[in-house]
């Protein structure tokens with residue numbers, strides 16, 4: 089039974105009880121004391137009704153209070169998530185409670201689904217952040233310089249290599265206009281032109297020199313348009329690939345080809361000319377013929393030396409050279425070189441000497457190769473020393489390091505300091521020396537390969553321009569007691 093019905097019942101019962109009490113009073117002869125008839129009855133009924141109404145009012149108020157507090161707890165429970173039993177049960181608030189509960193339940197479901205979505209989004213955000221960091225790490229580790237500009241010609245992205253090559257501060261680069269960031273107006277123009285071309289498929293390759301840290305580097309610059317979802321040009325990606333080395337190598341190769349062909353052509357034309365003279369009978373007597381033969385022989389030797397050098401270097405570089413190591417007496421190799429070079433030295437009035445060490449030692453080496461390396465150094469010393477100079481060969485044993493160092497010193501033209509680091513590079517020749525003697529720039533490179541690549545030794549040079557040079561090579565001593 090609901091509380092409302094209970095209150096109505098109590099009110100009805102109370103009225104009936106009062107009416108019955110009145111009738112009993114009348115019958116008991118108390119009618120003269122109390123008011124009689126229908127007036128009294130009405131009075132009593134009204135009093136009973138009023139009391140019942142008051143009671144009903146109080147009870148309904150209590151019920152509503154009770155239901156409101158249930159409602160509050162219901163709402164609170166939805167807020168805190170703690171379960172609470174039932175909705176308001178009174179006639180007045182049950183419907184409202186049920187509606188509120190429905191609303192709260194649907195809101196609860198919405199909150200749960202939004203919480204799920206939020207978690208999903210958080211996971212997605214973390215994945216995206218990890219991917220972004222991954223992409224950033226890859227982007228930063230690219231050795232080519234990469235610069236991305238937006239539709240306003242401002243820097244959107246740049247990597248470490250770009251900041252080094254184009255000399256800007258990576259931290260401050262973002263959103264900077266390229267013309268303010270880059271000190272290279274030609275590159276700025278290239279980027280602007282590419283963006284303004286408004287052709288999304290526009291991709292250009294330009295060879296572009298950049299001066300960095302007092303040296304010039306050459307870059308293959310790729311410029312490509314970045315498009316937005318509407319396929320409009322929204323920026324430019326600029327990639328700078330350093331091709332300085334390739335350029336140098338190709339320049340070296342072409343200068344090698346021209347210098348080799350020149351070197352090959354010179355002895356060949358000389359041989360051809362002397363052979364033709366012999367065939368045409370232009371050498372009437374034996375001494376002239378002998379002279380021609382010896383010129384032909386020396387030119388043929390020169391040719392074969394050049395070809396040998398080229399072949400030897402390429403064999404060592406490709407690792408197919410056959411090394412015949414044996415216990416070798418270095419002093420005997422040096423003496424052989426001195427004997428071969430002595431006529432040339434004499435012809436130039438150069439004093440050629442060899443200072444032997446009193447120690448007896450051997451190296452475990454390919455005799456022919458070491459002979460070739462020593463010959464190249466002594467022949468260079470004579471070549472780049474003017475008449476009247478001195479060339480001295482010396483071998484010093486270092487017991488501690490267990491090595492022997494051969495040095496070839498001359499009182500020649502010397503080498504400019506800036507040329508020293510390049511001296512052992514293939515095809516390198518000091519430009520000032522080209523007038524002094526012919527060469528291919530292969531001799532020292534072969535020495536380096538023979539000593540360092542094949543024998544695990546070391547080569548070095550010290551020189552003073554105008555005063556002379558000293559080339560040294562060290563080899564490990566043989567472990568065998570001679």
Ligand code: ADP
Pocket residue numbers: 464468469470472498500501502503511516517518519521526527528529530531532533557
């Ligand atoms: P090349 O055939 O030109 O002599 P090398 O490789 O033997 O080739 O030498 C490379 C360059 O090093 C030479 O062109 C020369 O300029 C320089 N050079 C080598 N030896 C000497 C030396 N003793 N004195 C001065 N310059 C030297």
